[in-house]
Amino acid sequence: MKTLLTSAAITACAFAASAQTVGFSQIGSESGWRAAETTLTRQQAEERGIDLRFSDAQQRQENQIAAIRSFVAQGVDAILLAPVVATGWDSVLEEAQEAEIPVVLLDRRVDSSDDLYLTAVGSDLVHEGSVAGQWLVDNKPEGTCRVVELQGTTGSSPAIDRATGFRNAIEGNADIEIVRSQTGDFTRTGGKEVMESFLQAEAGNEICALYAHNDDMALGAIQAIKEAGMDPGDDILIVSIDAVPDIFQAMADGDANATVELTPNMAGPAFDALEAYWADGTEPEKFIQTESKLYTQSDDPMAEYEARKDLGY
Numbered sequence: 001m002k003t004l005l006t007s008a009a010i011t012a013c014a015f016a017a018s019a020q021t022v023g024f025s026q027i028g029s030e031s032g033w034r035a036a037e038t039t040l041t042r043q044q045a046e047e048r049g050i051d052l053r054f055s056d057a058q059q060r061q062e063n064q065i066a067a068i069r070s071f072v073a074q075g076v077d078a079i080l081l082a083p084v085v086a087t088g089w090d091s092v093l094e095e096a097q098e099a100e101i102p103v104v105l106l107d108r109r110v111d112s113s114d115d116l117y118l119t120a121v122g123s124d125l126v127h128e129g130s131v132a133g134q135w136l137v138d139n140k141p142e143g144t145c146r147v148v149e150l151q152g153t154t155g156s157s158p159a160i161d162r163a164t165g166f167r168n169a170i171e172g173n174a175d176i177e178i179v180r181s182q183t184g185d186f187t188r189t190g191g192k193e194v195m196e197s198f199l200q201a202e203a204g205n206e207i208c209a210l211y212a213h214n215d216d217m218a219l220g221a222i223q224a225i226k227e228a229g230m231d232p233g234d235d236i237l238i239v240s241i242d243a244v245p246d247i248f249q250a251m252a253d254g255d256a257n258a259t260v261e262l263t264p265n266m267a268g269p270a271f272d273a274l275e276a277y278w279a280d281g282t283e284p285e286k287f288i289q290t291e292s293k294l295y296t297q298s299d300d301p302m303a304e305y306e307a308r309k310d311l312g313y
């Protein structure tokens, strides 16, 4: 959709010939997926001649808010924000808007008005959870299935939406029950520690499946299940989200069952939208959706591992 040029876009057009400067407030490096997103964002910027200013928030919203304020003070041409949590962004987004700096959200969402950002690039996070839940509905063994859930970072949009989607999918299946749910903060160590506590608390009770909001937590949990003398992927079904190389290795080994892909290349569509905006003020749709694909053990996991292993995960 083309609109009349805002003064920000006119300013941007005037500078279109010179290298654009983009500030990127990244959450941190909690998972393999996050590392790949950072790598691909740097690569995309380099390929397009964009000067990328990178800030690692180490999981803290206050660091992200400080980074955005610093980018505004530097007068960057745009800001990429991967928001650690969904709430609390209004003021700083208003500051960027007052400075006429377009903000693009990457992979996670915020609860602010969409007037405060140019666009958001990401997957349908509720759908991802539904795909994982539907896989379990279709593949669980006969009888009651007691599920444990490793949630992502508390208050983050993927943790909220992936929990909702999974519950939507299993609703109406009275024999599937979520018996324990706790955050593992999207990390491998968090997944292992919380799974250990689940196994202890459920000693003597059968756990049919683990649903993890990302692969890294699933991989940590797989370790915990093995150390407890059980067979992940068989005694306990494992379904998670991201499609990082290591989960394909685990699938090839029979230790994991299914994953839902989240592409780490959010920057490609984000820079495409920004370049169009800088060129002539073209306003993108408010949500640019990336694909979510289910992979199982029957999808040649070693080939998927090989295809991804050098992509910066």
Ligand code: AHR
Residues within 6 Å of the ligand: 030, 031, 032, 033, 034, 107, 108, 158, 186, 213, 214, 215, 216, 241, 242, 262
């Ligand atoms: O926001 C996307 C999520 O953040 C990924 O699924 C997870 O691995 C990362 O930490």
